Amino acid sequence: MSHASGESAAERVYAEVKERILTNEIAGGELISEGEIAARCSVSRTPVREAFLRLETEGWMRLYPKRGALVVPIGDRETRDVIDARLLLERHAVRSVVARPGAVADLVGRLRDNLDAHRRADPADVQQFSRIDAEFHQLIAAAGDNPLLSDFYSTLGERHRRMTTASVHRDANVAARILDDHCALLGAVEAADAERFGELLAGHLAAVHDLPGRDLPGASA
Known part of the structure; x- marks a missing residue:
């Protein structure tokens, strides 16, 4: 893994998770955790948390403390x-x-x-x-x-x-x-x-x- 800044790491996690949502690799209604994504992207939980917050703001996720992030289904x-x-x-x-x-x-x-x-x-x-x-x-x-x-x-x-x-x-x-x-x-x-x-x-x-x-x-x- 490169020595990316926290900001660039968060951007990378955001882009990867969003692409997986858009292509239904992560389906609507699925609950994912910070730890799961941190391990997948080889980063700490901090950039994952930042990425999740951005995805929630855009309407792709709903965050539940201590449980994870729910990918909002297509209604x-x-x-x-x-x-x-x-x-x-x-x-x-x-x-x-x-x-x-x-x-x-x-x-x-x-x-x-x-x-x-x-x-x-x-x-x-x-x-x-x-x-x-x-x-x-x-x-x-x-x-x-x-x-x-x-x-x-x-x-x-x-x-x-x-x-x-x-x-x-x-x-x-x-x-x-x-x-x-x-x-x-x-x-x-x-x-x-x-x-x-x-x-x-x-x-x-x-x-x-x-x-x-x-x-x-x-x-x-």
């Missing part, structure tokens, strides 16, 4: 709120794209590159899979040519990744479904059909995250 309300926000932002972005000559071809090229990376990725590597999945949707949001909305969408990225990895862990068929759905979404963008894109996106998010499609705004009944 139904959180899932629905994140999906509602993504639907609004991605639909708006695609409507903006199809209204600008040349923007469709540029976005299609970027999405094709993403899908190529997706096909090459090891399906068992959930960390890489979730990163590429999030990137696909972030490319769409960024193409909307509204930096404020794009920046806001980026703030959903961590919750997006965690929800996706939870879905993949829940059902092994979800990974293949995501890739197929992304191909269909790309087709709608290429056809400059914003309405079709919105319908496909609502169905995609409802299926991947196990929500009834009829409960999503604008989804087909």
Whole structure:
């Protein structure tokens, strides 16, 4: 172990534990201890305590003195709120794209590159899979040519990744479904059909995250 300062050690522990939460290596509802994480990261308990406090402030954990830290599960309300926000932002972005000559071809090229990376990725590597999945949707949001909305969408990225990895862990068929759905979404963008894109996106998010499609705004009944 390097002779890192207490601050840098806390930062490292924070990053590692948060990544394990986002990829569901530490599942929601699991109780973990300072000692367990200190041993895993080869640090004392002090930086672990600092990291846990930061994760609690961000809403990823709840701390219980002398018992440990409970990883906050993904709640139904959180899932629905994140999906509602993504639907609004991605639909708006695609409507903006199809209204600008040349923007469709540029976005299609970027999405094709993403899908190529997706096909090459090891399906068992959930960390890489979730990163590429999030990137696909972030490319769409960024193409909307509204930096404020794009920046806001980026703030959903961590919750997006965690929800996706939870879905993949829940059902092994979800990974293949995501890739197929992304191909269909790309087709709608290429056809400059914003309405079709919105319908496909609502169905995609409802299926991947196990929500009834009829409960999503604008989804087909």
